Amino acid sequence: MNHDSLKNPTAVDCIRHHSTYSQSDWDKFLRLIEFNSGTPASYIRTGTNILPVKNDIITALGWQIPVYDSTFSKSFSDISDQRCQQLKTKAQGKPWLVLWSGGIDSTVIVTSILKNFAPHELSQVKIGCNKISVYENPHFFYKYIKPNFELINSANLDFNDELFKTHIVIDGEPADQLFVSRAQDYLFKYPESMTKNVRNEPDQLLECLAEGTFDSLAPLGSKWATWFYETMMVNIDSVDVPIENYHDFYWWYMFNVTWVGIKIRSLSCQTDNTQESLQAYLDNFIHWFDTDDYQQWSMNNNTIGIKYGNNIADYKLVAKQYIYEFDRNEWYFKFKTKKNSGSRILKHPTWDCILDDFTRLNWKDHTQEILDLLPGHLV
Amino acid sequence: MIQNFKYFVWGSAIKNKPLYGLYNQVVDCFLLVTPDYYAADKLKTILSSRYELLTVELSLADNFALDLIDNTVCTQWSFKEKNQIKIGKLSFQSFEKIIRPKTLCAAQEPLRYELEQEQEYALMCQHWINFINQQKNFIDNIQKFNEFLPLPELGTDTFSELSAEIYRIMYLGEDLEQVDQHIATLIENNNLLFFTPVHLPDYES
Numbered sequence: 001m002n003h004d005s006l007k008n009p010t011a012v013d014c015i016r017h018h019s020t021y022s023q024s025d026w027d028k029f030l031r032l033i034e035f036n037s038g039t040p041a042s043y044i045r046t047g048t049n050i051l052p053v054k055n056d057i058i059t060a061l062g063w064q065i066p067v068y069d070s071t072f073s074k075s076f077s078d079i080s081d082q083r084c085q086q087l088k089t090k091a092q093g094k095p096w097l098v099l100w101s102g103g104i105d106s107t108v109i110v111t112s113i114l115k116n117f118a119p120h121e122l123s124q125v126k127i128g129c130n131k132i133s134v135y136e137n138p139h140f141f142y143k144y145i146k147p148n149f150e151l152i153n154s155a156n157l158d159f160n161d162e163l164f165k166t167h168i169v170i171d172g173e174p175a176d177q178l179f180v181s182r183a184q185d186y187l188f189k190y191p192e193s194m195t196k197n198v199r200n201e202p203d204q205l206l207e208c209l210a211e212g213t214f215d216s217l218a219p220l221g222s223k224w225a226t227w228f229y230e231t232m233m234v235n236i237d238s239v240d241v242p243i244e245n246y247h248d249f250y251w252w253y254m255f256n257v258t259w260v261g262i263k264i265r266s267l268s269c270q271t272d273n274t275q276e277s278l279q280a281y282l283d284n285f286i287h288w289f290d291t292d293d294y295q296q297w298s299m300n301n302n303t304i305g306i307k308y309g310n311n312i313a314d315y316k317l318v319a320k321q322y323i324y325e326f327d328r329n330e331w332y333f334k335f336k337t338k339k340n341s342g343s344r345i346l347k348h349p350t351w352d353c354i355l356d357d358f359t360r361l362n363w364k365d366h367t368q369e370i371l372d373l374l375p376g377h378l379v
Numbered sequence: 380m381i382q383n384f385k386y387f388v389w390g391s392a393i394k395n396k397p398l399y400g401l402y403n404q405v406v407d408c409f410l411l412v413t414p415d416y417y418a419a420d421k422l423k424t425i426l427s428s429r430y431e432l433l434t435v436e437l438s439l440a441d442n443f444a445l446d447l448i449d450n451t452v453c454t455q456w457s458f459k460e461k462n463q464i465k466i467g468k469l470s471f472q473s474f475e476k477i478i479r480p481k482t483l484c485a486a487q488e489p490l491r492y493e494l495e496q497e498q499e500y501a502l503m504c505q506h507w508i509n510f511i512n513q514q515k516n517f518i519d520n521i522q523k524f525n526e527f528l529p530l531p532e533l534g535t536d537t538f539s540e541l542s543a544e545i546y547r548i549m550y551l552g553e554d555l556e557q558v559d560q561h562i563a564t565l566i567e568n569n570n571l572l573f574f575t576p577v578h579l580p581d582y583e584s
Contacts, residue, residue: 138428142551189462311491313405334492335405335430 001053001377002040003033003261005352008363011374018375021052028227031220035212035228039261040268040349046256048238050231052379060356061282063260065295068241072296076306076318077325079293080108084116087170087286094284096125097167099154100145102136104316104323104336105172109288111326114144126167128154136339139329159270164280173287174262178298179307179316180251181338191310194247198236202229205246241299248302255298263287268349275358312337382451384499386506390414390450392438400453401432401501402478407461408486409453410494411501412437421508422501425549429497433464435478442483450502454494457486496555503559504549510566511542541569 005011007030015026029052036042043055046065058064074082087096098113100106113125127149134141145151163169186194186208193204209225212218220228236243236252243252270281301307306318315338324333351360353370361370381387390412392398399419400409410432413419423432435458437443448456458480518538545562552558 135427138551139553311405331429335403337405337431 001354002349002352003042003053004040005363005370006030007033008352010363010367010371014371014374015378019052019378021378025052025227028224031224032228035220036258036261038265039258040265041261042257043260044235044256045259046239047235049379050235051257053377054379057260063263065241065256065259065299066292068239068299069296070300072300074293074297076297076301077322079291079297080112080322081116082293083288083291084112086291087168087288090286091124091168093124095167097128097152097163097169098125099157099169099171100127100129100133101172102129102133102141103172103339104319105175105289107137107140107323107332108175108319109170109172110140110145111323114148115326122148123150126150126152128152128157128169130155137332139332140323140327144327157269159266159281159285161272161274161277161280164277164284168284168286170286170288171266173266173289174259175289175316175319177254177259177262178289178294179319180247180254186246186250191312194308194310195245195304198243198245198249199233205229205249242302244302247308251298251302251307255295263290264354265349267351273350273360278354278358278360380451381495381498381502384502386499386502388413388450388502388505390453392443392445392448394445396438397436398438398443398448399477400435400437400448400456401426402435402458402461403430403432404461405430406454406486406491406494407457408490408494409435409437409448409456410498411505412448412450412453413505415509417512418505418508421546422504425504425508425546426501428550433478434476435480437480437483440480440483447483450498454490454498455486455488457484458482459484500552500555500558503555507545507549507562511545514538515542541565 006015012026015021016023019026021029032042032051042051043053043057044051045055045058045063049055096113098106098109100110110127113122117125127145129141129145129151130153133154157163159169186205190204190208196204198205206222206225206229209228210220210222212220232249232253235256236249241252243249266285267278267281270277301318304310305314307316308314309317313335320333320336323329350362352363353361353366353373355361355373363370390398391414393414396414397416398412398414399416400412401419401422402409410426411419411422416434419434423434426432437448437458440458458478459482460478460480464478515538522538544565548558548561548565552561
């Protein structure tokens with residue numbers, strides 16, 4: 001379910017009528033959607049399901065968080081190199097179309113390719129980018145991308161059946177969910193607070209949550225902040241993944257709750273809407289960072305100096321180090337900060353609900369059908 | 380010392396004119412100051428290949444004074460409202476073209492990175508931006524004649540092509556000496572007529 005669709009007045013009426021959730025809880029859930037603007041859906045991947053929607057999609061599609069392994073010791077660098085080898089095997093000779101935004105995540109991908117492909121193999125890879133991608137990392141573009149790869153304008157790329165028949169498409173999701181991106185607002189304002197204990201000293205966290213984010217239309221308020229904090233803590237206390245401080249709290253929200261939304265949001269770029277089209281998307285649109293190894297790494301490395309630091313330029317530090325070891329671009333390493341860069345324009349999804357058999361429904365044409373299904377989607 | 384650099388300019392404030400500082404969040408200080416808004420804006424774009432800079436109108440601060448900040452001390456200064464700036468979440472999204480500070484304050488020392496080389500590069504870029512700006516009006520007037528007196532045997536380069544090439548060199552450049560020499564050679568080999576300015580720009584006097 002595209003959870004933005006739940007704001008539709010007829011959906012809200014249905015929810016009010018059928019759900020065990022109170023109206024005020026639904027108001028809070030809708031504010032959650034606002035807090036998390038940019039992804040179409042929120043689902044709990046592990047631990048107590050604290051959201052008012054069922055999360056059958058997780059087990060149906062195998063999108064759970066892997067069981068936490070505290071002995072996991074692979075480095076980010078090794079995982080990134082190995083990822084390249086894995087995808088070579090998976091692609092079975094199909095050309096790659098790598099969506100490069102100029103940001104840190106997709107630059108990691110291209111770096112891995114340049115490190116792990118023989119020169120004669122680079123012709124198998126095309127780079128989808130646009131002008132803004134170049135402006136974000138021009139040195140990398142002119143030194144490494146332009147001389148080595150065929151370029152495709154990604155600005156309005158259509159993820160149609162033909163594209164997936166002929167390529168595997170690779171993007172840099174869900175890297176933000178491995179590293180945390182919501183915290184960047186907080187990090188910018190109160191960097192010294194990121195390591196405050198989330199259970200014993202939540203006061204400043206609550207203040208920040210109440211302010212909302214830069215995406216919020218208005219402050220979210222202290223009542224919402226308290227609800228969100230207490231609700232998330234129920235889930236946090238039900239898992240054995242170490243979550244100790246403010247950074248970890250934000251990270252866990254991104255990693256556990258928003259992961260699925262990110263995986264499916266590029267469906268908005270798909271014009272073919274058949275059941276087969278959705279299967280083709282799932283089979284051939286590869287999110288580089290969506291692996292068990294990256295997720296284990298993420299759970300085991302919520303540490304200053306690896307994922308973040310006291311300066312905004314320390315965000316995704318280990319990923320920047322991986323790039324720097326290859327391109328020696330000191331400016332990108334020292335000064336690059338997090339921006340919501342995109343290799344393509346994401347549109348509002350044309351679907352509001354996807355059925356088990358991958359049929360897509362929308363409010364305009366299938367209002368009653370969706371309303372009939374909605375109670376079954378709610379907890 | 381930065382004032383020994385061949386393209387050094389003080390960038391000092393002029394009475395009744397705004398003074399702008401180019402601020403970087405990562406090092407939390409001003410890389411350069413200038414009363415020339417056009418130059419500041421152009422520099423932001425050129426230096427964006429290295430880092431993001433924000434234009435701060437220093438002269439609006441309550442504690443601003445004419446002799447407070449110049450390019451010998453700008454890296455020692457920051458401003459108190461820096462954490463309240465709504466920084467664009469999207470690449471190249473800017474909410475405020477010019478930041479309006481209330482209070483200037485000392486930058487935290489030591490700086491996260493030594494900036495003298497970056498300042499020198501920025502000053503060099505400023506020099507060539509000013510060169511292009513000075514020449515532009517003169518050359519535009521000359522080139523009006525091209526419509527009816529093309530004279531290709533006396534050269535076909537256009538100033539817009541030359542200035543675009545100069546900006547590109549600075550944008551993608553890494554080594555200051557190489558970039559400076561490249562631009563100087565480009566201008567020398569060009570067929571355009573340039574004039575030698577009689578007066579230096581205001582801010583250098």
